[in-house]
Amino acid sequence: MPWPIGEDRGGGKRVAQSADRNKAPILEVLRRVLPASGLVLEIASGTGQHVTWFARALPALEWQPSDMDPELRRSVECWLHDEGLPNVRAPIALDVHDHPWPVAHADAIVCINMIHVAPWETTPALFEGARRIGASLVFLYGPFRRFGGHTSPSNEQFDASLKANDPTWGVRDLEAVEQVAAANGFELSEVVPMPANNFSVVFRASASTRR
Numbered sequence: 641m642p643w644p645i646g647e648d649r650g651g652g653k654r655v656a657q658s659a660d661r662n663k664a665p666i667l668e669v670l671r672r673v674l675p676a677s678g679l680v681l682e683i684a685s686g687t688g689q690h691v692t693w694f695a696r697a698l699p700a701l702e703w704q705p706s707d708m709d710p711e712l713r714r715s716v717e718c719w720l721h722d723e724g725l726p727n728v729r730a731p732i733a734l735d736v737h738d739h740p741w742p743v744a745h746a747d748a749i750v751c752i753n754m755i756h757v758a759p760w761e762t763t764p765a766l767f768e769g770a771r772r773i774g775a776s777l778v779f780l781y782g783p784f785r786r787f788g789g790h791t792s793p794s795n796e797q798f799d800a801s802l803k804a805n806d807p808t809w810g811v812r813d814l815e816a817v818e819q820v821a822a823a824n825g826f827e828l829s830e831v832v833p834m835p836a837n838n839f840s841v842v843f844r845a846s847a848s849t850r851r
C-alpha cells in the first residue's frame with residue numbers, strides 16, 4: 641500500500657476516519673444521481689466502508705467493489721463478512737490500466753479519492769474503461785483544482801504533500817479531467833461542493849455513446 645489507508649482493526653479489516661466522515665454526504669449525492677437499479681462498479685474501494693454504507697442505503701442497486709491492492713481487497717472482504725449484505729459482490733482485482741477490465745458491463749462507476757493518489761494516466765485509463773464497459777455515469781469524489789488554481793489553501797497543502805510522497809500524484813484540474821471524459825464520450829453533468837473543500841463530480845455518457 642503506497643499510501644496508508646486506514647488502520648488495521650484486526651484480521652485485515654481496515655477503518656479510515658476520512659471514509660467515516662465523508663460516506664454520509666457522498667451517499668446523499670449518489671442517492672440522487674445513480675440509476676434506480678443496475679450494477680454499480682466501485683473503482684478503488686479502499687477499506688470497504690463506502691461500498692457497505694452505500695449498498696445498505698441503496699438496496700435496489702447491486703454493487704461490485706474492486707481494488708488493485710490485495711490488502712485492501714482483504715479489508716473489503718472483512719467488511720462484507722461483518723455486514724452480510726445481499727447486494728454486494730465479492731471484491732475483484734482491478735487496476736484501471738489493465739484493459740479489458742474483469743467486468744463486462746456496469747451501469748455506473750463510483751470512484752472516490754483515487755485520481756489524485758495515482759499518476760495522471762489513471763484518469764484517461766478510468767474513462768477509457770468506463771467507455772468500454774458501457775457505463776452511463778461516472779461519479780468522482782475528491783479535491784480538484786478549478787479554473788487554473790486550488791480552491792482552498794488546505795487543498796494546496798494537500799497537493800504538496802501528495803507530490804512529496806510521489807511526484808506523479810497531485811490534485812487534478814477539473815477542466816483537464818473534463819477533457820479526458822469528453823474524449824471518451826462523457827459530459828460533465830454536475831459539480832457538487834462537498835465538506836472539507838472536496839467535490840462530487842458527475843459525468844454522464846453523451847447520447848451518441850449511450851448503450
Ligand SMILES: C[S@@+](CC[C@H](N)C(=O)[O-])C[C@H]1O[C@@H](n2cnc3c(N)ncnc32)[C@H](O)[C@@H]1O
Pocket residue numbers: 643645656659683684685686687707708709712734735736737751752753754757758762
Ligand atoms: C486514497 S485511497 C482511496 C480509497 C477509498 N476510495 C477511500 O476514499 O477511502 C486510493 C485508492 O486508489 C487505488 N488505486 C491507485 N491506483 C489505482 C489504479 N491504477 N487502479 C485502481 N485503483 C487504484 C488504491 O489501491 C487505493 O484504494
